[in-house]
Amino acid sequence: MEPIVVSACLAGIPCRYDGRAKTSDGAVRLVEEGRAVVVCPEGAGGLPTPRPPAEIVGGDGADVLDGRARVVDATGADCTAEFLAGARAALSAAEEARARRAVLMARSPSCGCGQVYDGTFSGELRPGDGVTAALLRRAGIEVTAG
Numbered sequence: 001m002e003p004i005v006v007s008a009c010l011a012g013i014p015c016r017y018d019g020r021a022k023t024s025d026g027a028v029r030l031v032e033e034g035r036a037v038v039v040c041p042e043g044a045g046g047l048p049t050p051r052p053p054a055e056i057v058g059g060d061g062a063d064v065l066d067g068r069a070r071v072v073d074a075t076g077a078d079c080t081a082e083f084l085a086g087a088r089a090a091l092s093a094a095e096e097a098r099a100r101r102a103v104l105m106a107r108s109p110s111c112g113c114g115q116v117y118d119g120t121f122s123g124e125l126r127p128g129d130g131v132t133a134a135l136l137r138r139a140g141i142e143v144t145a146g
């Protein structure tokens with residue numbers, strides 16, 4: 001069966017910034033079917049759980065990949081390098097499994113697809129992808145929010 005990249009927090013792993021999961025039945029089904037390539041880019045990039053929430057400042061994930069935007073957490077710490085490392089780890093896992101699709105956590109600065117928070121920590125959204133979603137999309141992987 002076709003492998004599909006899945007955000008770990010959707011698969012029930014409590015790896016979100018707040019130490020919780022955001023379990024989705026669809027993602028759990030992919031795990032049960034043995035099709036899920038489970039990734040948590042922020043963890044893979046070296047960030048601890050729990051951790052301060054982070055947002056992309058100055059653009060979206062594609063802009064981070066191009067060096068035009070940064071990822072900053074709620075304390076003001078720059079965590080761009082960790083987000084980039086995590087995105088590369090997720091892409092490596094996807095390529096190793098030959099996955100062509102990904103089901104990712106909505107609105108996350110890593111995993112968000114089509115919408116992310118706007119960098120003001122005010123709950124406002126902007127169009128765009130998270131850093132990992134943008135990198136997977138550039139590699140030709142179809143990304144959707146789970």
Ligand code: SF4
Binds near residue numbers: 008
């Ligand atoms: Fe990890 Fe992505 Fe879930 Fe954030 S949204 S906890 S990076 S899997």
